[in-house]
Amino acid sequence: MDPSLIVRKEILSLQKPFHGGTAWKLGEIEDFSSNLNPLGPLPCLGELIAEYVQEVDHYPDDYSLEFREALSDHYKVPIDCVIAGAGSSELIRLFPEVFISPGDEVLIPKPGFSEYAFGCRLMGASIKNFHLIGNNDFRVNYDEILSKLDKGLKAVYLCNPNNPTGRLESKKKILELAEELEKRNALLFLDECLLELVEGSQNHTCAGEVESHSNMFIINSLTKSFGFPGLRVGYGIGSLGVIAQLEKARLSWNMGGIEQRVAASCVRDHYSHVTEASKIIDGEKRRMSEALKTMGMSTASVPDSFFFFSSLKDIGFTSVEFKDQMLKQGILVRDCTSFGNDCENYTRFSVRTREKNDVFLSAFKRVLES
Numbered sequence: 001m002d003p004s005l006i007v008r009k010e011i012l013s014l015q016k017p018f019h020g021g022t023a024w025k026l027g028e029i030e031d032f033s034s035n036l037n038p039l040g041p042l043p044c045l046g047e048l049i050a051e052y053v054q055e056v057d058h059y060p061d062d063y064s065l066e067f068r069e070a071l072s073d074h075y076k077v078p079i080d081c082v083i084a085g086a087g088s089s090e091l092i093r094l095f096p097e098v099f100i101s102p103g104d105e106v107l108i109p110k111p112g113f114s115e116y117a118f119g120c121r122l123m124g125a126s127i128k129n130f131h132l133i134g135n136n137d138f139r140v141n142y143d144e145i146l147s148k149l150d151k152g153l154k155a156v157y158l159c160n161p162n163n164p165t166g167r168l169e170s171k172k173k174i175l176e177l178a179e180e181l182e183k184r185n186a187l188l189f190l191d192e193c194l195l196e197l198v199e200g201s202q203n204h205t206c207a208g209e210v211e212s213h214s215n216m217f218i219i220n221s222l223t224k225s226f227g228f229p230g231l232r233v234g235y236g237i238g239s240l241g242v243i244a245q246l247e248k249a250r251l252s253w254n255m256g257g258i259e260q261r262v263a264a265s266c267v268r269d270h271y272s273h274v275t276e277a278s279k280i281i282d283g284e285k286r287r288m289s290e291a292l293k294t295m296g297m298s299t300a301s302v303p304d305s306f307f308f309f310s311s312l313k314d315i316g317f318t319s320v321e322f323k324d325q326m327l328k329q330g331i332l333v334r335d336c337t338s339f340g341n342d343c344e345n346y347t348r349f350s351v352r353t354r355e356k357n358d359v360f361l362s363a364f365k366r367v368l369e370s
Contacts, residue, residue: 010102010121010122010123010124011122013121014118014121014122016118017114017115017118018114018338019114028330029327029330029331029332030330030331030332030356030359030360031332032331032332032333032334032349032350032352032356032360033332033333033334033348033349033350034229034350035163035194035197035224035305035306035307035350036223036224036227036229036350037197037224037225037226037227037273037274037277038227038277038280038281038284038306038350038351038352038353038356039227039273039276039277039280039353040227041226041227041228042226042266042270042273044270045228045262048261048262048265049258049262051261052257052258052261052262053258055257055258055261056257056258058257059253059257060253060255060256060257060260061257061260062252062253063084064084064255064260065079066260066261066264067084067233067235067255067260067263067264067267068082068083068084068235069264070263070264070267070268071235071237071267073268074267074268074271075205075207075208075237076208077207077208077210077211077237078211078240080240080243080244081210081211081237081238081239081240081243082235082236082237082243083235083236083237083238083243083246083247083250084234084235084254084255084260085219085234085235085236085250085254085255086232086233086234086251086254086255086256086259087221087223087232087233087234088191088193088219088220088221088223088234088235088236089115089232089234090232090234090251090254091219091234091235091236091246092113092115092116092119092191092219093115093119093122094246094249094250095119095155095189095217095246096119096120096122096123096125097119097122097123097249098245098246098248098249099154099155099187099245100120100123100124100125100154100155101123101124101154102123102124102125103124103125103126103152104123104124104125104126104152104153104154104155105125105126105127105128105150105152105153105154106120106125106126106127106128106153106154106155106156106157107128107129107130107145107148107149107153107155107156107157108120108127108128108129108130108157109129109130109131109132109140109157109158109159109162110129110130110131110132110133110340110342111132111133111164111165111336111339111340111342111343112132112157112159112162112163112339113159113163113191114338114339116157116189116191125154126152128148130144130145130148131144131342132162132165132167133165133342133343137167138162138165138166138167138309139167139169140158140162140167140169140173142173142176142177145177146180149180149181149184149186151184153184153186154186154187155186155187155188155189156177156181156186156187156188156189157189157191158174158177158188158189158190158191159190159191159193159194160174160190160191160192160194160195160204161194161195161198161304161305163191163193163194164309164334164336164339164343164346164348165309166194166303166304166305166307166308166309166348167304167305168195168198168204168304168305171203171204171205171206174188174190174206175206175209175213178206178209178213178215178216179213181215182213182214182215185215186215187215187216187217187242188213188215188216188217189217189219190206190216190217190218190219191218191219192205192206192207192218192219192220193219193220193221193223193224193234194224194305194306195220196220196224196225196274196278197224197225197274197277197278197281197305197306198278198304198305198306199278199279199281199282201278205218206218207220207237210237210238210239210242211239211240213239214239214241214242215239215242216238216239216242217236217237217238217239217242217243217246218236218237218238219234219235219236220234220235220236220237221233221234221235222234222263222266222267225274225277226266226270226273226274231258231259231262231263232255232259233255233259233262233263278306280353280354281306281351284351284352284353284354284357285302285303285306285308285351286302287354287357288300288308288351288357288360288361289301289302289303289308291361292308292310292361292364295361295364295365295368296314296315296368297310297314297315297364298314299311299312299313299314303351306350306351307348307349307350307351308347308348308349308350308351309336309346309347309348310346310347310348311345311346312345312346312347313345315368317345317347318337318344318345319335319336319337319343319344319345319346319347320335320337320344322335322347322367323335323347325367325370326363326364326367329363329366329367330359330363331359331360331363331364333347333348333349334347334348334349335347336348
């Protein structure tokens with residue numbers, strides 16, 4: 001029997017999205033391709049995990065109450081406005097499973113995180129894009145979005161800061177868009193997974209606005225902010241109505257017991273680990289920008305976020321060529337061609353500690369001189 005003859009038609013044309021995060025396979029390589037806390041995981045993470053290992057002989061709490069209570073206190077929102085996920089990727093998939101029907105239109109940024117479109121295509125959605133490359137400094141053109149809002153639109157996706165461009169959008173503009181969508185019975189999916197390592201992130205998050213915006217769903221993750229991608233810990237914050245519908249379809253026991261306990265402890269007791277990293281990044285990204293520009297990379301402006309997304313045209317490389325040359329110097333950067341043809345001359349690399357950033361800058365100089 002050929003399973004392709006009976007599989008859902010939406011599956012036949014799908015291709016699994018490409019992701020980075022593979023530096024561990026390369027041995028002694030400095031990984032600047034992943035956007036993680038430059039301080040790494042908490043020094044006490046191993047102790048926390050060991051403390052909770054004794055609890056693996058029973059099922060985890062299906063509702064992740066301790067973790068959700070910690071998030072509720074942190075963001076000052078009701079606990080029923082919070083949902084837990086096995087990484088934000090689970091919630092990216094859950095959202096269209098609950099709200100998107102075949103033929104519904106969704107509007108997604110390009111370039112953007114590939115899992116948004118993948119999850120929507122899986123449910124038979126019609127994908128429209130709004131474009132960031134070529135716009136003013138990669139900013140969202142809200143007029144373009146508004147011009148594409150029609151009766152068939154079910155949801156608009158935003159990522160703040162955007163991946164891979166790293167641009168931070170105005171909270172005021174985002175909320176205005178949410179209100180415009182609400183008039184049209186459309187949803188706003190807002191990804192804030194890259195926000196917490198931005199200095200002053202508490203002034204930019206829309207998490208505290210969900211009670212007054214019934215159509216908004218925000219995802220986040222501890223993966224990047226606490227630097228442990230090997231533990232799958234994500235969460236969503238939304239209106240009571242949105243979260244209630246998502247909870248109906250959420251996978252039972254979706255977060256392991258160890259992940260729940262560690263995550264709750266991180267949010268409740270160790271958030272200073274994130275704020276310390278954001279302060280380091282804020283200084284280092286300015287220093288790196290100045291050094292890169294001095295060496296001839298005029299496009300390396302100080303980023304809004306904690307990573308650079310820069311054109312390589314000044315230094316005469318494509319994204320693939322630059323990645324290969326830096327890899328020869330022991331540095332892994334992100335080849336941005338996977339984000340689409342518009343990004344074939346762009347690179348993305350993270351801001352880390354001063355010591356690591358000096359290693360990067362030295363490697364960059366050697367590549368230019370080779």
